[in-house]
Amino acid sequence: DQQVRQNSPSLSVQEGRISILNCDYTNSMFDYFLWYKKYPAEGPTFLISISSIKDKNEDGRFTVFLNKSAKHLSLHIVPSQPGDSAVYFCAASYTYNNNDMRFGAGTRLTVKP
Template identity: 90%
Template sequence: DQQVKQNSPSLSVQEGRISILNCDYTNSMFDYFLWYKKYPAEGPTFLISISSIKDKNEDGRFTVFLNKSAKHLSLHIVPSQPGDSAVYFCAASSESSGDKLTFGTGTRLAVRP
């Protein structure tokens, strides 16, 4: 039961351009969404989050957009840097599920110099 889906397993972007990572969810009870970044041999690292009462949250080069009606969120990275190359996980939680995070399968981003 894939409640959180990341349909693109990989993405390749030129340095300096925009990276857009997408995430879809099916559970309408989700009310909080997070993006985590993961390097090889390391644990996931929190990147940015958004509450369902917002449609956009920005932190430096990272912006997350939420479209509740479409049950879709996206992470924009601009400008992309080679150090951004990692696996990006979308995650969601709901008040009813307590503090459990449901993760997507991840998108591997490669930023070409």
């Protein structure tokens, strides 16, 4: 029972364009959402987060949008850079201190020069 789903296993975009990574969840009790980025042979690293009281959070080139009614969030990267090529994991938590995070399967982003 995967409560967090990333339906696109891969995404390829041109450098300078926008990358949009999508994530859906099934449990309306989730109130805190995170994106992690993972390079090969490394562990995931935190990228950006959003709490359920917001619908948008921005950090430089990265913006996360949350649509609670649709149980959907997305990560926008503008402009995309080749160094952004990695696997992006969406995660959701019931609590602020995210002891119990549920991860999606990840989306592999490739940014072509």
